[in-house]
Amino acid sequence: MDKKYIVSPNPHIHANVSTTSIMRDVIIALCPAIVVSVLAYGWSELLVLAVSVLSCVLLEWAVTKWMMKRPSTVGDLSAVVTGLLLAMNLPSAISPWIVFVGAFVAICVAKLPFGGIGQNVFNPAITGRVFLLVSFPAQMTNWNPTPGFIPLPDAISGATPLSALKEALKSGSTIPQFMETNGYDLASFLWDAGASAGEISAGALLLGFVYLLIRRVVKPWIPIAVLGTMAIISAIFSGINPEVYTGVQFNLLTGGAMLGALFMATDYVTSPMSTLGGVIYGIGIGVIAMMIRYFGSYPEGMSFAILLMNCTVPLLNMWFHQKKYGRA
Amino acid sequence: MGKVTFSMGGVHPHDSKFAHGCAIEELPLPQTVYVSMAQHLGAPAKPLVAPGDKVLVGQVIAEPGGFISAFVHSPVSGTVKAIAPRQDLAGNFMMHVEIAVEGDEWDPAIDRSQDLVTAIPDDKAAILDKIKAAGVVGLGGATFPTHVKLSPPPGKVAECLILNGTECEPFLTSDHRIMVERPKEIVVGAAIMQKVLGGCPCVIGIEENKPDAIASMSAAVAELGYPNIRVQVLKKRYPQGGEKQLIDAVMHRQVKSGGLPIDVGAVVQNVATSLAVYEAVQKNMPLISNVLTITGDNIPVERQHNYHYRIGIPLSYIVEQAGGIPDTAAKLISGGPMMGKAISNLDATTVKGSSSVLYLSEAATRRQLETACIRCGKCADACPMGLEPFLLKRLYKAGDLDGLEQNAAQDCIECGCCLYSCPAHIPLLDHIRQAKGQVMGVIRARAAAAKAAAEAAKAAAEAKK
Numbered sequence: 149m150d151k152k153y154i155v156s157p158n159p160h161i162h163a164n165v166s167t168t169s170i171m172r173d174v175i176i177a178l179c180p181a182i183v184v185s186v187l188a189y190g191w192s193e194l195l196v197l198a199v200s201v202l203s204c205v206l207l208e209w210a211v212t213k214w215m216m217k218r219p220s221t222v223g224d225l226s227a228v229v230t231g232l233l234l235a236m237n238l239p240s241a242i243s244p245w246i247v248f249v250g251a252f253v254a255i256c257v258a259k260l261p262f263g264g265i266g267q268n269v270f271n272p273a274i275t276g277r278v279f280l281l282v283s284f285p286a287q288m289t290n291w292n293p294t295p296g297f298i299p300l301p302d303a304i305s306g307a308t309p310l311s312a313l314k315e316a317l318k319s320g321s322t323i324p325q326f327m328e329t330n331g332y333d334l335a336s337f338l339w340d341a342g343a344s345a346g347e348i349s350a351g352a353l354l355l356g357f358v359y360l361l362i363r364r365v366v367k368p369w370i371p372i373a374v375l376g377t378m379a380i381i382s383a384i385f386s387g388i389n390p391e392v393y394t395g396v397q398f399n400l401l402t403g404g405a406m407l408g409a410l411f412m413a414t415d416y417v418t419s420p421m422s423t424l425g426g427v428i429y430g431i432g433i434g435v436i437a438m439m440i441r442y443f444g445s446y447p448e449g450m451s452f453a454i455l456l457m458n459c460t461v462p463l464l465n466m467w468f469h470q471k472k473y474g475r476a
Numbered sequence: 477m478g479k480v481t482f483s484m485g486g487v488h489p490h491d492s493k494f495a496h497g498c499a500i501e502e503l504p505l506p507q508t509v510y511v512s513m514a515q516h517l518g519a520p521a522k523p524l525v526a527p528g529d530k531v532l533v534g535q536v537i538a539e540p541g542g543f544i545s546a547f548v549h550s551p552v553s554g555t556v557k558a559i560a561p562r563q564d565l566a567g568n569f570m571m572h573v574e575i576a577v578e579g580d581e582w583d584p585a586i587d588r589s590q591d592l593v594t595a596i597p598d599d600k601a602a603i604l605d606k607i608k609a610a611g612v613v614g615l616g617g618a619t620f621p622t623h624v625k626l627s628p629p630p631g632k633v634a635e636c637l638i639l640n641g642t643e644c645e646p647f648l649t650s651d652h653r654i655m656v657e658r659p660k661e662i663v664v665g666a667a668i669m670q671k672v673l674g675g676c677p678c679v680i681g682i683e684e685n686k687p688d689a690i691a692s693m694s695a696a697v698a699e700l701g702y703p704n705i706r707v708q709v710l711k712k713r714y715p716q717g718g719e720k721q722l723i724d725a726v727m728h729r730q731v732k733s734g735g736l737p738i739d740v741g742a743v744v745q746n747v748a749t750s751l752a753v754y755e756a757v758q759k760n761m762p763l764i765s766n767v768l769t770i771t772g773d774n775i776p777v778e779r780q781h782n783y784h785y786r787i788g789i790p791l792s793y794i795v796e797q798a799g800g801i802p803d804t805a806a807k808l809i810s811g812g813p814m815m816g817k818a819i820s821n822l823d824a825t826t827v828k829g830s831s832s833v834l835y836l837s838e839a840a841t842r843r844q845l846e847t848a849c850i851r852c853g854k855c856a857d858a859c860p861m862g863l864e865p866f867l868l869k870r871l872y873k874a875g876d877l878d879g880l881e882q883n884a885a886q887d888c889i890e891c892g893c894c895l896y897s898c899p900a901h902i903p904l905l906d907h908i909r910q911a912k913g914q915v916m917g918v919i920r921a922r923a924a925a926a927k928a929a930a931e932a933a934k935a936a937a938e939a940k941k
Contacts, residue, residue, distance in 0.1 A: 153806060153818075154818065154838075155807075155818040155819075156807075157905065157906055157909070158814060158815050158816060158817070158905070159813065159814045159815070159891075159892030159893075160807060160809055160816065160818070160834075160840075161813040161836070161840055161841060162843070162844070162896055162901070163487065165854075166847075166899050166901070167850055167899050169899070221848070224847065226850075266848040266900075267848070416850050416851050417850060421851060421866070469864060470859075470862050471484065471862050472733075472861065472863060472884055472887065473484060473720060473724070473730055473862045473887065474730040474731050474733050475732070475862075475884065475887075
C-alpha cells in the first residue's frame with residue numbers, strides 16, 4: 149500500500165448529526181411562532197429579536213475568545229437559540245439595552261461560567277428572563293402591543309391574559325365575569341394578544357414542536373408530563389370552584405405554558421437523561437407552575453417552575469436510569 | 477406473523493447494499509496461500525504438517541489447540557513451504573502455514589457434486605463429530621467453534637434454534653447472496669442442527685430489506701418440508717444480528733448479563749454457518765471457503781463483487797482481482813462499517829470468517845472533531861443493551877471502576893451505535909471498550925481469587941480430616 153489509509157476503531161460511519169444541525173432544527177421549529185409575533189408586533193419585535201440574538205452571539209464569541217481562551221462555540225448555533233428564546237419571552241415594547249442585560253445574564257452568568265454548552269445547570273434564556281423580571285418589573289410587564297403588520301383582534305391593552313386575570317380576581321370579580329368582559333375563546337389558540345412573542349400563538353409553537361418530533365430532535369414525554377399535569381390540576385380546581393380557578397383550556401393556552409413545556413423544559417442540558425426522570429421533572433414543573441398561577445403573587449410561574457426543577461436534574465439523573473438489557 | 481424487532485436501542489443507518497445483485501463468482505487461486513492457525517475464537521490450532529509435505533485440498537493441516545478451538549484444512553493442493561509467524565489484519569503476528577499452490581487436487585473423500593442431499597444421518601454424535609472434524613466455526617463474526625455451541629452443557633435444553641440471516645450491517649451482501657443462491661442447502665443445514673439439538677423449532681430471521689432472500693428461503697422451507705422450520709421477517713434495524721438482540725426479537729427473552737444464549741433456551745447460528753454444516757455433514761466438505769463482498773460507497777457496480785474465496789488468500793490478491801483499490805477510498809475495512817476492523821495490512825490473508833473488503837471514502841468515514849457533550853441522550857437511546865454511554869465515558873475518565881461495573885460497562889457489545897449517533901462526535905465506544913476491558917479484568921481477578929479461596933478452604937478441611 150503506497151497510499152496511507154485511515155486506521156481507526158469501529159464504527160466507521162456516522163449518522164451525520166451534529167450539535168449545529170440539532171440547533172438549526174430548533175431554530176427552524178421556532179420560526180412559525182417568530183413569524184406570527186413579528187406580524188403581530190411589527191418592527192419593535194424584530195428589534196428585540198435582533199438585539200437579543202446578536203448580543204448572545206457576540207457575548208459568547210468575546211468571552212470564549214478573550215476570557216476563556218478556547219475555541220469559539222458560536223458555530224454550534226446554541227447562542228442563537230438562547231437569543232431567540234430570550235427574545236420570545238420579552239414584551240415587544242422593551243428597550244434594547246434591557247434586552248442586552250438579559251442576554252448578558254443568559255450567556256455570561258448562566259451559561260459560560262459553568263463551562264459553556266452542555267455544562268450549565270440552569271436554562272440560560274430563562275435565567276436571563278427571570279433576572280429581568282425581578283430587576284425591571286415595570287418594563288417587563290408593559291404589554292402594550294406595538295403596532296404590527298396586520299391588525300390584531302381583541303387586544304387586551306397593557307396586560308397579558310394571566311396578569312389581567314390576577315388583577316380582576318384581586319378586585320373581586322369572578323372568572324365567568326372576566327371571560328365575558330375579555331372575550332377569551334378558542335381563537336386564542338392561534339392568537340393570544342397582549343403577550344410576548346413566545347406566548348402569542350400556541351398553534352405556531354405546536355407546529356414547530358411537531359417538526360422537532362419528526363426530526364427526532366426531542367421526545368414528547370417531558371411536554372406531555374408538563375401539560376398533562378397542568379391540565380389535571382386545573383381540571384380538578386376549576387371543577388371544585390370555577391369562579392376562582394381558571395379552566396384547562398385557559399391554562400394551557402395562555403402565558404408561557406406552551407413555550408415552556410415544548411421548548412424550554414425540553415432543553416437537553418437542563419433536563420434529565422432518562423424517560424422516567426423526565427416525566428418526574430415534567431410533573432414537577434406542571435405542579436409548581438399551577439401553584440404559582442393559582443396561589444402565588446406572580447400571574448405566571450412557568451419560568452420559576454422550570455428553574456426550580458433544573459436544580460433537581462442532577463439528582464434525577466443519579467436516581468433514574470434507562471432499563472438495561474438482561475438485568476431485572 | 478408480523479415483522480418483529482428487538483426491544484431497546486438500535487439505529488437505522490442507510491443499508492447501502494449496493495452489491496446485493498452481484499451473483500457469487502469463484503475467485504481464482506493465487507500462487508501461494510497463507511493459512512492462519514488462529515481463525516476461530518479460542519486457542520490457536522496446532523500445525524500437523526511440516527515444510528516439504530504435499531497436501532490435497534481439504535486435507536487436515538492443523539488440529540485443535542484446546543477445547544474451544546478448531547481443525548484447519550488445506551484450502552489448496554500443493555507443497556507446504558513454511559510454518560512461520562505472519563501479520564494478521566490488526567498487525568499481530570500469528571502462526572501461518574504457507575502453501576505453494578500446485579494444481580487443484582481434492583481429497584477423494586469430499587463430494588464435490590452439486591446434488592442436494594436431503595436425508596439427514598440418524599446418529600447425533602456422528603453428526604457432531606463430522607462438524608468438528610470439518611473445522612466449522614460460526615461465520616457471523618465471532619467464529620466460535622460450532623460443535624461446542626451445538627453441545628449444550630448438561631441440564632440446559634435448546635428450545636429454539638435461530639438462524640441468523642439478518643445481515644444488519646450496511647454494505648455486506650454475502651449472506652444475502654447465499655440465501656438467494658443456495659437456500660436449500662442452508663435449510664438442510666438448519667434441519668441437521670435442529671436434529672442435533674433434539675428437534676427444537678427453528679426460526680430463520682431475515683430483515684425486510686432482502687425480499688428476494690425471504691422469498692427464496694420461504695420457498696426452500698416449503699419445498700423441503702422439514703417440520704418446525706419457519707422464516708421470520710424482521711424490521712430493518714441495526715444491530716439486529718447481535719446474538720442477544722436477535723434472541724430478544726424472535727423469542728422475546730433476554731440473556732442475563734454474563735449468561736449464555738442457551739440459558740434462555742436459544743442457540744443462534746448464522747446462515748453461512750448452516751451452509752458450512754450442510755457441506756460438512758452431507759458432503760464431507762471441510763470449511764475451507766466462504767463468500768465475501770467487495771463493495772464501498774461511490775464504487776461503480778462493475779467493481780463490486782461477491783466472491784466465493786478459499787481461506788488463506790492475501791487480501792491484496794483479492795483487491796487486485798477486483799480491479800485494485802479505488803482512488804476514492806480513504807479507509808479499507810474487513811467487515812461492515814459498524815463493527816468491522818480497519819485494514820492496516822493488506823498482506824493479511826482471508827480466514828474462515830472473512831466477510832468483506834469495504835472501501836469507504838474520506839467523506840463517509842472521516843471522524844469529526846469532538847465537541848462538548850450536550851446531554852442529548854442520543855447515545856443512551858441508541859444503545860441496544862440499555863447502557864448509558866455518556867455516563868460510562870465520564871466514569872472511565874474518572875477512573876471509577878466500581879461505578880463502571882455497577883453501570884454495566886462489561887455488557888457493552890461494541891456495536892458502535894453510541895458513537896454513530898453522537899452529535900458531538902465524542903469517541904464514546906473507544907472509551908467504553910477500554911473501560912470494559914478493565915472491568916472484565918477486575919471481574920476475572922475476583923472470580924479467580926474466589927476460586928483460589930474456595931480451594932484453599934477445601935484443602936484445609938481435608939487436611940483436618
